[in-house]
Amino acid sequence: MTGAAPRRTGRLEAIDAGVVFRSGFGGRTAKAALKDATLSIGGDRPTIVAVVGESGSGKTTLTRLLLGFQAPTTGKVAYRGVDLTRMDGAGRRAFRREVQAVFQDPFEVFNPFYRVDHALFTPLKSFRIADDRATALALIERALETVGLRPGETLGRYPHQLSGGQRQRVMIARALLLDPHIILADEPVSMVDASLRSTILQTLLRLKDEAGISLVYVTHDLTTAYQVADSVVVLYAGSVVETGDVEAVIRRPRHPYTRALVDAIPSPDPDVPWDLSATEPTEAGTGLPATGCPFAPRCPRAAVACTAGLPPLAEIDPGRRVRCLFPMEAA
Template identity: 50%
Template sequence: MLLELSNATKIYQQRNGRTKQAVVALQDFNLKIAHQPAKIIAIAGESGSGKTTLANLILGFVQPTSGQVIYQGVQVSKISKKDQGVAEETEDISIANSKQMRDYRRNVQAIFQDPFGVYNPFYRIQHVFDLVIKNFGLSDNSDQARQLVESTLNAVGLRGRDVLRKYPHQLSGGQRQRIMMARAYLVRPKLIVADEPVSMIDASLRASILDVMLRLKEEAGISFLYITHDLSTAYQIGDQIYILYQGSVAEKGKVTKVIERPHHPY
């Protein structure tokens, strides 16, 4: 099993005047993602339903209050925030050395909602790829690196000569989102967590971004956790769907069955 969530629960303490109140963001969430076949699993729900909390748990940005997030049989817990990405020591079975953390970070990638705010405006787009190649040791020489970047850009419908020498502000929102997808695909991951990847893109460009996700699933064998509030796009590309409502799973199953014959009002 590539990734498993077992009764994953996240509770935040929210201050209410002088007191604190427990807010359940996600409760007893269970999910299994196999290595193959690749699938697109849609996580749908309204704002505040727990979708982004789920993404943050999987990516290790926050830790579960209870339950487990397990990567290839190893519990992902207390991931260090240090630059080198080494997990802190725990008494649990956990990702506890840089080699395991590097493997996790390489195989579980992310695409975020905002294609405008994730790039350093002072660096050209080439720098985005150079940094990833260096950090993960993806090439032995510059020619190999150039070929890797070009093939990766081609996979998302871009050409190097059109984007690599430009700064982020010189690209359209659709191009920047494709660059983000290419950056995730560059390391050839097994799972991409896509958190509302088309919500800030013009409607005319959304279909092309979704098509890239489908192509990477079918041709590269990459699974996606597609987080969205839009049931129509979930229906377009999803294999399975989980409907979240106030932190709990209201409905789940094959996307066609759940959306065409829903039991929950959402």
């Protein structure tokens, strides 16, 4: 990865997208896992968008929606301006190549009976990227080196013969082989130890800076979000409650929930992880019909108006959106 970053223009966006899961007899029990989610990644210039929120807030649901694994119940998800559910074969093929995923536990992605080579050669074959094995191998070796792995010590091994951090980096290398425009990474470092975590996060940053790849970085740890992201999307109980430039959102939170998170930082030391699960119990289990702001029951600023309906995600400053009728002062 040397020289000028290639231009990658694919833009992926969720527009007012909602997901309702139905269960029970006749689907009578409904659960809104995501409501009116809006997020845009890629396009003119590479960025890293962090999606933060406590357990059950809807992060994985949003990721699966953006990958087309889950159809929205309301709203839409579009790539290059085309609704994922209305893409033709060529569009879907381009989407599947240009938008890649890296998950929390790569062990689940590997077939334990195959050497890791299999997971690397297969996408090259299915997308007909390399004509022969030697070309494929050269691409694989380059991708492994990009993520800080030595090909000689990685290829030929079975998944269980690699460490968790190595497996995770093989998965990132696998995503890179397809020359993606966008990578969605759902908790990519939560299973690895602190030293490897920073190595992998540095790799993600380099992918943006040197390869021009945009990333959605999903995490419950605001410290790492702050370290790598340009902008942040804060989820609470399935709702995007605040979005904006990461520095601005964390330095001057405007939604009372984001503010509570910032106040809950145990230490100004950036090496101490800032774990959202350390805050109060979640209200994320709210079932349908959901009326009002989901944070109202915990909010020190809540008023009667807050229970009337989900407040709009209003732009209160350029690039800054807050879903709150009574946002915190800008100071």
